[in-house]
Amino acid sequence: MSVAHEVDEEHEVHVHQEPTQFIWKYVFSTDHKVIGKQYYMLAVVAVVIGLTLSLMFRWHLATYDPQHMFLSPDTYLQVLTMHGTILVFMVLTTAPLGGFGNYFLPIQIGAVDMAFPRLNMLSFWLTLLSFITLLAAFFVPGGAPVSGWTGYPPLSAINSTTEGMGWGQTLWVGSIAIFCLASLVGAINFIVTTLDLRARGMTLLRMPLPCWAWFVTAVLALLSFAVLFAGGLLLILDRHLGTSFYIPAGVIFGAKELNHKGGSPLLYQHLFWFFGHPEVYIAILPGMGIVSHILATFSRKPIFGYKAMVYAIIAIGGIGFFVWGHHMFQSGMSPYVAVAFSLLTMTIGVPSAIKTFNWLGTLWMGNITCNSAMLFALGFVSLFVSGGISGIFLGQNAVDIYFHDTYFVVAHFHLIMGVAAMFSIAAGTYFWFPKMYGRFMNESLGKVHFWLTFVGVYSVFIPMHLMGLWGHPRRYSGMENAFLSNPFIPAMHNMVTAAAFVAVLAQLIFICNFFYSMFKGPVAPENPWNCTSLEWITTSPPKFDNFGGVEPVVNHDPYEYSVPGASKDYIMQTDPPEAAPAHAVGHD
Amino acid sequence: MPLATTEPRPQLKPALGAGGPGSGAPGRGGDGRGPEDAGGHGRRVPRRAYYTGILVGLAPILMLFAALASSYIVRQGITHEKDWIDLPLPGLIWVNTLLLVSSSVALELARRSLKRQALPGFTAWWKIGTLLGLGFVAGQIGIWWQLREQGVYFSDNPSHSFFYLLTIAHALHVLGGMVALLYVWRGSANMKLVDGRCLRVDLSSVYWHFMDFIWLFLLGLFLIGR
Numbered sequence: 001m002s003v004a005h006e007v008d009e010e011h012e013v014h015v016h017q018e019p020t021q022f023i024w025k026y027v028f029s030t031d032h033k034v035i036g037k038q039y040y041m042l043a044v045v046a047v048v049i050g051l052t053l054s055l056m057f058r059w060h061l062a063t064y065d066p067q068h069m070f071l072s073p074d075t076y077l078q079v080l081t082m083h084g085t086i087l088v089f090m091v092l093t094t095a096p097l098g099g100f101g102n103y104f105l106p107i108q109i110g111a112v113d114m115a116f117p118r119l120n121m122l123s124f125w126l127t128l129l130s131f132i133t134l135l136a137a138f139f140v141p142g143g144a145p146v147s148g149w150t151g152y153p154p155l156s157a158i159n160s161t162t163e164g165m166g167w168g169q170t171l172w173v174g175s176i177a178i179f180c181l182a183s184l185v186g187a188i189n190f191i192v193t194t195l196d197l198r199a200r201g202m203t204l205l206r207m208p209l210p211c212w213a214w215f216v217t218a219v220l221a222l223l224s225f226a227v228l229f230a231g232g233l234l235l236i237l238d239r240h241l242g243t244s245f246y247i248p249a250g251v252i253f254g255a256k257e258l259n260h261k262g263g264s265p266l267l268y269q270h271l272f273w274f275f276g277h278p279e280v281y282i283a284i285l286p287g288m289g290i291v292s293h294i295l296a297t298f299s300r301k302p303i304f305g306y307k308a309m310v311y312a313i314i315a316i317g318g319i320g321f322f323v324w325g326h327h328m329f330q331s332g333m334s335p336y337v338a339v340a341f342s343l344l345t346m347t348i349g350v351p352s353a354i355k356t357f358n359w360l361g362t363l364w365m366g367n368i369t370c371n372s373a374m375l376f377a378l379g380f381v382s383l384f385v386s387g388g389i390s391g392i393f394l395g396q397n398a399v400d401i402y403f404h405d406t407y408f409v410v411a412h413f414h415l416i417m418g419v420a421a422m423f424s425i426a427a428g429t430y431f432w433f434p435k436m437y438g439r440f441m442n443e444s445l446g447k448v449h450f451w452l453t454f455v456g457v458y459s460v461f462i463p464m465h466l467m468g469l470w471g472h473p474r475r476y477s478g479m480e481n482a483f484l485s486n487p488f489i490p491a492m493h494n495m496v497t498a499a500a501f502v503a504v505l506a507q508l509i510f511i512c513n514f515f516y517s518m519f520k521g522p523v524a525p526e527n528p529w530n531c532t533s534l535e536w537i538t539t540s541p542p543k544f545d546n547f548g549g550v551e552p553v554v555n556h557d558p559y560e561y562s563v564p565g566a567s568k569d570y571i572m573q574t575d576p577p578e579a580a581p582a583h584a585v586g587h588d
Numbered sequence: 589m590p591l592a593t594t595e596p597r598p599q600l601k602p603a604l605g606a607g608g609p610g611s612g613a614p615g616r617g618g619d620g621r622g623p624e625d626a627g628g629h630g631r632r633v634p635r636r637a638y639y640t641g642i643l644v645g646l647a648p649i650l651m652l653f654a655a656l657a658s659s660y661i662v663r664q665g666i667t668h669e670k671d672w673i674d675l676p677l678p679g680l681i682w683v684n685t686l687l688l689v690s691s692s693v694a695l696e697l698a699r700r701s702l703k704r705q706a707l708p709g710f711t712a713w714w715k716i717g718t719l720l721g722l723g724f725v726a727g728q729i730g731i732w733w734q735l736r737e738q739g740v741y742f743s744d745n746p747s748h749s750f751f752y753l754l755t756i757a758h759a760l761h762v763l764g765g766m767v768a769l770l771y772v773w774r775g776s777a778n779m780k781l782v783d784g785r786c787l788r789v790d791l792s793s794v795y796w797h798f799m800d801f802i803w804l805f806l807l808g809l810f811l812i813g814r
Contacts, residue, residue: 188641197634227652243742274655
């Protein structure tokens with residue numbers, strides 16, 4: 001269907017001219033679509049670096065020999081720290097929200113841009129500055145920090161402990177602080193845009209699920225990044241101004257006692273995880289939204305329980321603020337407090353189960369098309385379930401005491417936070433690429449990419465659960481004792497490393513496909529997937545003002561697929577009200 | 589000063605979709621839009637987006653101070669080391685509190701003058717409010733100076749570190765607000781008024797009142813549990 005005809009009757013919206021100079025059009029652009037792509041590209045660069053680092057320590061573990069180590073213990077920890085930091089902040093936080101959110105939130109709600117385009121540009125450039133600052137940590141004396149992506153004090157609070165804890169750690173904290181500011185500015189924009197810039201007829205409960213997910217994610221970012229900023233601020237003061245927020249009395253380093261007293265390292269953990277747990281949802285909620293959208297589209301069915309999905313997103317986001325203590329069961333907290341955190345953690349299982357049930361309900365009896373986008377969406381559901389199940393174990397304080405700091409935890413959070421979010425990014429890319437670049441990605445390569453990745457990541461992380469059950473500690477660069485006590489562990493490391501190489505190298509297929517298709521892919525029409533939401537009523541790629549100078553008017557719910565009695569199997573949100581037979585409206 | 593600066597409510601384009609297919613099911617999305625201001629490209633942004641924006645933007649500031657205040661309370665509660673020395677609150681702190689609160693009152697009076705289209709009243713009250721605000725900042729500097737004279741330094745005790753950190757963080761936020769107040773002051777001869785309201789006046793006073801709130805919150809924090 002063509003938007004041009006449909007919206008001709010509507011009234012023109014005055015829109016200013018698109019910038020013509022390259023620098024204003026593509027570099028310092030205030031256009032949300034360009035900024036979305038900039039975020040996405042930043043994430044692509046970051047993911048390449050982050051995954052390369054993971055191959056380095058996988059290689060170290062597979063070829064482990066105490067006499068000839070591939071990485072020294074310090075380097076191992078530096079690589080590990082940067083892998084975690086880059087992927088959590090620069091990929092999982094930027095691509096699903098900053099990338100897809102920026103590009104598609106305004107279009108899906110029928111706006112011409114974000115509410116505050118200049119702030120939006122500021123948000124991206126601050127993120128880039130933060131990324132550069134983080135990478136700079138590799139190149140300062142001592143190199144990158146060794147304190148892990150969580151940066152716990154007292155290790156991270158003392159300048160001179162080991163390699164990388166000087167300038168490297170300072171740059172790390174600085175980078176995170178800048179990232180906090182960028183995320184806050186971005187979050188304000190997302191929230192205001194969602195609340196105030198929706199097109200006529202686009203009620204909150206008519207928004208496609210990705211918009212709900214981006215909105216709730218932005219609220220989480222708004223409330224949590226300020227707390228991380230506070231945590232980082234105290235850390236910097238401890239490191240450089242001699243304060244004792246985190247450093248307790250009696251810390252002896254080298255031969256002398258440090259001149260600090262009265263700090264509490266646990267304080268940092270509280271501040272960090274008050275951010276850190278919502279951060280998990282910042283990474284995964286947009287994925288849930290994107291996947292819901294794709295599952296409905298390629299099942300040709302309304303999403304099962306739209307309102308339940310919305311309330312589940314809100315519930316996950318809301319409860320997510322009250323469970324941070326489950327990262328700290330080992331900290332010596334009162335068992336009563338631990339039980340409270342444990343119960344709240346279990347509670348998140350309820351909205352998560354609602355979501356999973358509704359995804360399966362959407363697929364049930366659907367007319368399913370298994371293209372690359374749908375495969376990755378299905379893969380997401382699979383990973384969400386298998387990663388979530390182990391979360392139920394880890395959420396119990398008694399069990400977590402044993403599993404804490406083993407590979408079991410590594411396997412759990414990689415499946416549910418890392419890989420599941422990556423799958424949603426891939427699904428979103430195959431799904432929206434035709435809209436973003438006006439061309440299709442190669443389907444066959446997409447399917448090869450999917451199967452290699454899917455089998456690869458399960459082969460990496462399922463064995464890690466087992467290694468965790470055997471008590472294999474995480475973050476250890478060498479563990480002669482563990483090797484001696486269990487002959488299976490070296491074999492497991494070999495297998496995991498081989499699978500990791502397959503899974504990571506499979507991403508090269510994706511990247512080649514991405515850049516090749518950008519220029520040479522088959523040209524895509526306006527609405528190749530016969531999808532109902534607003535991004536598909538406009539040209540591929542959308543014009544500068546998204547809808548060619550007209551403002552869309554929304555008459556329908558977002559997922560009106562296969563409406564009984566309708567002339568086609570989908571009803572665009574902008575179709576006239578009579579497109580759906582009266583008895584069928586509101587069937588969802 | 590002439591009131592000719594008052595602009596009539598800008599004429600909106602005809603309501604989009606009115607009478608068209610959308611009118612049957614108007615959503616909240618299209619309702620209640622005020623006049624449009626220019627966004628980054630001169631694209632249309634409804635006026636109320638700026639009001640939403642300032643309120644949303646205050647949330648992270650609140651969270652920042654809430655996080656620091658919780659840290660303060662937690663640290664104060666760690667009693668086994670008995671190393672928390674209560675800071676002697678300088679008397680100047682009460683003068684400063686009075687200055688800040690009265691600056692807010694003055695800004696509010698300015699805003700009301702504007703609503704009555706009394707531009708001279710607005711300008712006078714706004715300038716008074718701004719000067720009182722500057723007085724607060726100067727007073728805070730005075731407090732830090734006094735403490736330093738008494739030998740109370742940033743890093744010598746957790747309570748001192750927290751006092752300096754919280755007051756400096758607050759003062760930096762106040763200075764940000766001060767930039768906005770001065771900006772309004774500078775442009776007070778050339779304001780866009782819509783229904784007796786000016787966006788930058790409203791936004792900067794909301795922010796300023798919020799700084800009062802944060803300050804009173806911090807003051808309470810310093811007073812309780814001593």
